[in-house]
Structures are given as C-alpha cells and as structure tokens.
Amino acid sequence: MDDTLNDQPDPTVHGALKWAAAQLQHLPNPDLESELMLEFVAGEERLWLVTNLDHILDKSQADRYITIVNERAGGQPLSYITGQKEFYGRSFKTTPEALIPRPESEVLINQIKTIVQRKANPKILDVGTGSGCLAVTLACELPAAQLKATDISPEALKVARANAEQHKVADRILFLEQNLLLDETDHYDVIVTNLPYVEDHWLAASPQAKELAAEPRLALSGGETGLELIEEFLRQFALKRSAPVVLLEHGDEQEQILVPFAKKLLPEAHIRSVQDQFGVNRVISISINE
C-alpha cells in the first residue's frame, strides 16, 4: 500500500486523495474521509485542499498520511485518529478511553436548555459522562449552571476533565468517580444520563459491531438485554429521587421496555418519549413530583 504513494513520482494532493479513497472503498464515505485525513495531516482547511490539488506533499506529511489511512482502513475510528469530534458545534478531544460523542445525543442538550430556562442557577448531574460532551456543552450553553459529572471509569473522567479545561468550564463542573447514583446524596434540577445500552450478544456477533470495537466496552455494554445499567439507574433513582426531571438516552425501540419499566417504579411520574434529529425515539423524559 505504501508503495502506491511512494511509487508516485509526484505525490500530489490529488494523487494522495485518489490513493486513500481506493484504500477506504469498504467504508461508506471514502472520498470525504480521505479529504478529512489529508486536511488533518496538512493542517489545512478543505478550501486549501481543493485549490491545491497539484501541491506536492512533503515526505513526512505523505508518510503520516499513509500511516493514518492504513489505520482507518483497518477499522480505527476517524475521531481517534484525528483526536477530536464535533459535538453541538464544539470540538471535543477523543481518545480510546471514552466513547466518541454521537450527534443523536445532542437532543439531550436542547431538552435541558428548555427545562432549565427559568432557573437562575440550574444544578445538573450527568451520570456516565464519558468524554464529558454533555456536561461540558451544558456548562458552555448555560453559563450560570453548576454541574457534577460522574463516571465509573477514571480514564474517561480524565478525558472529560481535559475537555472541560479546553472549553474553560472546569471551574463549574465537579468530576467524580461514581457508580450510577449509589453514593449520590445531592439534589439537582435535572439529571441527564447516556448509559451503555448495547446488547452483549449484538456486540459479540453483529457485523456492524466491528465499527465499535475500538471504543471502550464499558461505554457500550448494557449486558445481555442492553438495559441492565439503565434499569439499575432507574431503580436507584426511584429510591433517591434526586431531581424532579431525568432525561435518559436509550437505543432503538428500547423505550417500549423502558417506559413501562419506569412507570412501574414511579407510578405518578409523567413520562414522554423524545425523538432525535433523525426522527427516532432516543430519550425518555421522566418528571416526578417531589
């Protein structure tokens, strides 16, 4: 593979892109990804790329490009290669220690902004913060909010802290290693949580699961049913009632099990399903009278 580029007497931007797209044919967007990776290696924007197709890459750039294209061809997620992913219009550091933020989780931010709009100093808990994309985005969007962000993974918490520092909101987020709500004694205006919800048998057998192999299993596995952690969270919430509102992200069609499950634990609660930007039921919102 290396030879394809090295053999080229003229390793131009155009030549490199063509070579990379051929290596990435098995992926859904080979042209786009080839461009993104070359922008990353060259430290340039797309406009530079398309207006410099005859530019000759220097050897270190060409070598680096070959390495990362091969990594991508082997299944490494683009966000782990570039070390960043955009979420709600901001750039987040991504490493294999934390789940890559997903666009469908952005619906949680919109919902919370509406819920707390009349609160002067909203207190928000993010359970299973991972990269910190939810807590950090909320801190940026709601400058008077105070947040606590918890995770059972100390490695993920380091990534989350780095993201809070990068976005200059670390002074308003308390990061804590914590198992669900077990040690929780505080009270909040809202709790948000995007816990792992993938079924173990799907992770083990589905061809699509290969795309998830580089991400932490702790961030994906929801046990055999996919719902073990979410259900445990709901049991603990029903006992502690640490907030009047909980927003909980879930997987495709899991609301069909989760809504009746939550209703049984919290018979007086008002529970509604919220769709993501793709029109899929993605979140359940649980409101209780305290």
Ligand SMILES: C[S@@+](CC[C@H](N)C(=O)[O-])C[C@H]1O[C@@H](n2cnc3c(N)ncnc32)[C@H](O)[C@@H]1O
């Ligand atoms: C699906 S990821 C979500 C990360 C991030 N909130 C997001 O939306 O991208 C779930 C996170 O829950 C954490 N987690 C798993 N089990 C947990 C537990 N028992 N208590 C707290 N966090 C847990 C994982 O380490 C992971 O960071």
